[in-house]
Amino acid sequence: MSLIVQKFGGSSVADAEGIKRVAKRIVETRKAGNDVVVAVSAMGDTTDELLDLAHEVAPLPEPRELDMLLTAGERISMALLAMAIKSLGYDARSFTGSQAGMITDARHGAARIVDVTPVRLRSAVDEGAIVIVAGFQGFNRDTKDITTLGRGGSDTTAVALAAALEADICEIYTDVDGVFTADPRVVQKARKIDRITSEEMLELAAAGAKVLYIRAVEYARRHGVTLHVRSSFNNNEGTIVYNPAEGETVEEPIIAGVATDMSEAKITVVGVPDIPGKAAYIFKIVAKTNANVDMIVQNVSSAAGLTDISFTVPKSDGQAALTALTNEQSNVGFKSLQYDDQIGKLALVGAGMRTNTGVSAKLFEALYQAGINIEMISTSEIRISVVTRADTLADALRAVHSAFGLDGDEDAVVHAGTGR
Amino acid sequence: MSLIVQKFGGSSVADAEGIKRVAKRIVETRKAGNDVVVAVSAMGDTTDELLDLAHEVAPLPEPRELDMLLTAGERISMALLAMAIKSLGYDARSFTGSQAGMITDARHGAARIVDVTPVRLRSAVDEGAIVIVAGFQGFNRDTKDITTLGRGGSDTTAVALAAALEADICEIYTDVDGVFTADPRVVQKARKIDRITSEEMLELAAAGAKVLYIRAVEYARRHGVTLHVRSSFNNNEGTIVYNPAEGETVEEPIIAGVATDMSEAKITVVGVPDIPGKAAYIFKIVAKTNANVDMIVQNVSSAAGLTDISFTVPKSDGQAALTALTNEQSNVGFKSLQYDDQIGKLALVGAGMRTNTGVSAKLFEALYQAGINIEMISTSEIRISVVTRADTLADALRAVHSAFGLDGDEDAVVHAGTGR
Incomplete structure (x- = not known):
C-alpha cells in the first residue's frame, strides 16, 4: 500500500461543486488501494477577500491577527x-x-517550517481515515500562536507532509496539465514536460514559472520528495519532478524549458566611482530594504573612472530601493538613478547545459534573428537569463522556444482554471 | 480597576464598519480605566452561510467537521x-x-462547558492587552477536537469567561435597548425593564423572549454573574439581570414581563386508554426523538374510559414526534393523532407571583374581555403560560400587558438591527 500526499489549490476547491469533484478524486485514489493525506488551500479568492476585509478595518493589520484571520480560509x-x-x-x-x-518559527506571514510532528495524522491514517490538512498554516511552540507560510504555502505544506510521512509521491493538483516548456498562453506549441529534475524546476520557478513555488521545490529537493504536478480537471499524467540519485547519469535534454517574468524592474546607478567596495556598499543599502535583488550587471568603466551598475528587483520592491539609495547618494557618490519598469526577463533552463557548449551563442543568435535587443545577461550553471524590452518578451519566448527545438507537434491545450 | 466582559453578537459586527464601531466602543471602556475581555460572534450571517455550504457538499455533514467549519466564523x-x-x-x-x-464535553454542535482555564487570557490582561475571545466554541480534552456550544453559544462564552475571570459585570451587547416587558414590535407601550432577577429572566427566555439565551442565563445564575443587556448602537443603560443574595428580600413587581412564542405546535393523542402508565409510555416515545416537550395537558376522562393528551413541541420537532407515535399506535392503543401548528403561547412571568394571589384569575379575565379563547394552561412558581390561536396572540399580548399595568408612558423605540 502506497502513501500518497495530494495538494489541491484554491481554484480546484473554489465552490461546492469543486469540493465535491475533489472529494471524488481523493476517494478514487483511496479506492485504488492507497493511503491518502491531502493538503488543501482556501476556497477560490477567500484569502484575498479576507485580506481586503483586514485592510478595511486596519491600515496596517497586526501580523499575528492577520495570520489568525487568514487561517480561517483553509479551516473552511x-x-x-x-x-x-x-x-x-x-x-x-x-x-x-x-x-x-x-x-x-514565529515569523507571521512568512513562517519557515522548523519541524513536522504528524502524530495525529499518522494514527488517523493507521485507522484507515483519509486525512485532510489545512495548507499554508503552522504553529509556533514558543508563542503558542498560529502562523502562515506565505503565498504558495499550501505547496510547501504538502511537500513537508510528504517528507515527514515518507510518502511515495506528492501530487500537486493545479489547473494546468503540468510543467510546460514555456507558458502555453504565449507559445502555442509549448510541450508538457514529462520529467524534470528538481534542480531544473527550481531554476524555472525562480525565473518566473508560476506552476510551482520555489520554497516547495527547494523543500522537495532537500528532503528527496518526488512531485507529480498534474491537473485536477482530468486524469492525464502530468510532470514528474524528481531528484536523481547521487552520481546517477540521466540522459537529459539540453534545455528543459524557458521561463519568462514581467514582474521585475531595472534600477541603474549611474556614475559610480570605480573603486573597490562601492558595489558592495550599494547592495548593502538595497539589502536593508529587504528588496529581492535578482540580476546584477556592471558596465565597463568609462575613461573618467566612473561605472554604471544595473540590477533588477521585483517592481513591488522598487520604490523602497530607490528611496534608500537616494538617501545615501552623497555617501556612495553616484551621479543619478534610473528606474525602468518596462523590462521582461527570459530564462533558458537545462541541466544538459553543463556538458553542452554553445547554448548561449545559440540563444543570442535566435534573439538577434528575431530582432530583439538584449539589455542584461546573467548565467548560472544550468540557466541563462536575458533582459529585453517588456513588449518584445513574447516574441523572444517564441523565437527561443522554436530555436531550441522545444515546439511540440500539436498546440498546447490551455485549461480554463477558475483562478490563481 | 474593574474587569468587564463584553459580548458582541453577529449583527453588531456584520461588516467592516460594524467592527470598527465595536472596536471604538471597546476602547472607550478601556479608556475609562477598565480591563476588558470580549466574546465575539461570527460576522452577520456567516454561520448560516457556512451551514448552507456544508449542506451543499454533504446531506448530513459530519458533526466534528461541521464544528471545525463553523468555528472559522468567529476566527474571522x-x-x-x-x-x-x-x-x-x-x-x-x-x-x-x-x-x-x-x-x-465532546458533544459536537451542542457541547457543554466542563471547565474554563483562562490562563492565557489572564496573563494577556495582566500585560495590559484587551482580550478578544471567539464566542460559541470550545475544545474537548480527550478527543483534542474543536467543539461548538450551539446557537446562542457566544452569550454562554461571555458568561463563562465572566465567571472564570471573576469579572465585575458581563455586558451583553445586542441590537435592542435591553429586556422589555413585552415584544416592542407588538406592544407599542412596552417598557424597558431596568432590573430583573435571573430567575425571572430564565422564565422569560424559556417562554420565548429572544434577547438572551436560556443557557447563558442559567450559567450566570449558577455562577452569580451579573448581566447588563444593552444596545451596541447607543450608550443607554440597558437591563441589569442580577442574582439576589440568599435571603435578600427585594421589592419585586408582581409581573416582570410577558413573553410570546409562535414556534410551537400542539399534538393531541386522541382516545388514550385511561389506565396508569399510558402517559409515561407516550412521553417516553416522544423523548426518544429528542423532541423538546413544553406544555402538557391531559383532559378529563370520557365516560368510555378514554382520555386525550395534548402537548406542545417546537414545530421543527413535530414531524419526528408524530412518526414515532404512529409507529407505536398499536402498543399505546390510542385512536388518532391531531397536529396543530396554528397555536401561540403567552407567558406571564414575575417573582412577585409567589406572594400575590389572583394573578391567574386576572390573566384569564383580561383574555376573556379581549374575546380570546384559552386552549391550554400551565403554571410554574413564577410563571403562567396559556396557549391561544396563533392569530389572536398579538391581541392577547396587548390585552395582558395593559391589564397588568405594564404599559409605559411613551412608545418603545425599536432599533433597526441588521439581523438576528
Whole structure:
C-alpha cells in the first residue's frame, strides 16, 4: 500500500461543486488501494477577500491577527472537503496546521517550517481515515500562536507532509496539465514536460514559472520528495519532478524549458566611482530594504573612472530601493538613478547545459534573428537569463522556444482554471 | 480597576464598519480605566452561510467537521476586531475557544462547558492587552477536537469567561435597548425593564423572549454573574439581570414581563386508554426523538374510559414526534393523532407571583374581555403560560400587558438591527 500526499489549490476547491469533484478524486485514489493525506488551500479568492476585509478595518493589520484571520480560509475548505468525503462513505478527518504538527518559527506571514510532528495524522491514517490538512498554516511552540507560510504555502505544506510521512509521491493538483516548456498562453506549441529534475524546476520557478513555488521545490529537493504536478480537471499524467540519485547519469535534454517574468524592474546607478567596495556598499543599502535583488550587471568603466551598475528587483520592491539609495547618494557618490519598469526577463533552463557548449551563442543568435535587443545577461550553471524590452518578451519566448527545438507537434491545450 | 466582559453578537459586527464601531466602543471602556475581555460572534450571517455550504457538499455533514467549519466564523471576526483595536493604538490579542481554555464535553454542535482555564487570557490582561475571545466554541480534552456550544453559544462564552475571570459585570451587547416587558414590535407601550432577577429572566427566555439565551442565563445564575443587556448602537443603560443574595428580600413587581412564542405546535393523542402508565409510555416515545416537550395537558376522562393528551413541541420537532407515535399506535392503543401548528403561547412571568394571589384569575379575565379563547394552561412558581390561536396572540399580548399595568408612558423605540 502506497502513501500518497495530494495538494489541491484554491481554484480546484473554489465552490461546492469543486469540493465535491475533489472529494471524488481523493476517494478514487483511496479506492485504488492507497493511503491518502491531502493538503488543501482556501476556497477560490477567500484569502484575498479576507485580506481586503483586514485592510478595511486596519491600515496596517497586526501580523499575528492577520495570520489568525487568514487561517480561517483553509479551516473552511478542509472541513467541507472532509464532510464531502464522509458523505461518499469514506472516513475522513480534517486537521489544522497546529493539529497536524506543522511547527514553524514565529515569523507571521512568512513562517519557515522548523519541524513536522504528524502524530495525529499518522494514527488517523493507521485507522484507515483519509486525512485532510489545512495548507499554508503552522504553529509556533514558543508563542503558542498560529502562523502562515506565505503565498504558495499550501505547496510547501504538502511537500513537508510528504517528507515527514515518507510518502511515495506528492501530487500537486493545479489547473494546468503540468510543467510546460514555456507558458502555453504565449507559445502555442509549448510541450508538457514529462520529467524534470528538481534542480531544473527550481531554476524555472525562480525565473518566473508560476506552476510551482520555489520554497516547495527547494523543500522537495532537500528532503528527496518526488512531485507529480498534474491537473485536477482530468486524469492525464502530468510532470514528474524528481531528484536523481547521487552520481546517477540521466540522459537529459539540453534545455528543459524557458521561463519568462514581467514582474521585475531595472534600477541603474549611474556614475559610480570605480573603486573597490562601492558595489558592495550599494547592495548593502538595497539589502536593508529587504528588496529581492535578482540580476546584477556592471558596465565597463568609462575613461573618467566612473561605472554604471544595473540590477533588477521585483517592481513591488522598487520604490523602497530607490528611496534608500537616494538617501545615501552623497555617501556612495553616484551621479543619478534610473528606474525602468518596462523590462521582461527570459530564462533558458537545462541541466544538459553543463556538458553542452554553445547554448548561449545559440540563444543570442535566435534573439538577434528575431530582432530583439538584449539589455542584461546573467548565467548560472544550468540557466541563462536575458533582459529585453517588456513588449518584445513574447516574441523572444517564441523565437527561443522554436530555436531550441522545444515546439511540440500539436498546440498546447490551455485549461480554463477558475483562478490563481 | 474593574474587569468587564463584553459580548458582541453577529449583527453588531456584520461588516467592516460594524467592527470598527465595536472596536471604538471597546476602547472607550478601556479608556475609562477598565480591563476588558470580549466574546465575539461570527460576522452577520456567516454561520448560516457556512451551514448552507456544508449542506451543499454533504446531506448530513459530519458533526466534528461541521464544528471545525463553523468555528472559522468567529476566527474571522475576532481577528478583525483585534486588528481594528490595535490600529486605534491599544494592545489587543485574539484567542480561539481552545486557546482561551474553554473546555467542553465532546458533544459536537451542542457541547457543554466542563471547565474554563483562562490562563492565557489572564496573563494577556495582566500585560495590559484587551482580550478578544471567539464566542460559541470550545475544545474537548480527550478527543483534542474543536467543539461548538450551539446557537446562542457566544452569550454562554461571555458568561463563562465572566465567571472564570471573576469579572465585575458581563455586558451583553445586542441590537435592542435591553429586556422589555413585552415584544416592542407588538406592544407599542412596552417598557424597558431596568432590573430583573435571573430567575425571572430564565422564565422569560424559556417562554420565548429572544434577547438572551436560556443557557447563558442559567450559567450566570449558577455562577452569580451579573448581566447588563444593552444596545451596541447607543450608550443607554440597558437591563441589569442580577442574582439576589440568599435571603435578600427585594421589592419585586408582581409581573416582570410577558413573553410570546409562535414556534410551537400542539399534538393531541386522541382516545388514550385511561389506565396508569399510558402517559409515561407516550412521553417516553416522544423523548426518544429528542423532541423538546413544553406544555402538557391531559383532559378529563370520557365516560368510555378514554382520555386525550395534548402537548406542545417546537414545530421543527413535530414531524419526528408524530412518526414515532404512529409507529407505536398499536402498543399505546390510542385512536388518532391531531397536529396543530396554528397555536401561540403567552407567558406571564414575575417573582412577585409567589406572594400575590389572583394573578391567574386576572390573566384569564383580561383574555376573556379581549374575546380570546384559552386552549391550554400551565403554571410554574413564577410563571403562567396559556396557549391561544396563533392569530389572536398579538391581541392577547396587548390585552395582558395593559391589564397588568405594564404599559409605559411613551412608545418603545425599536432599533433597526441588521439581523438576528
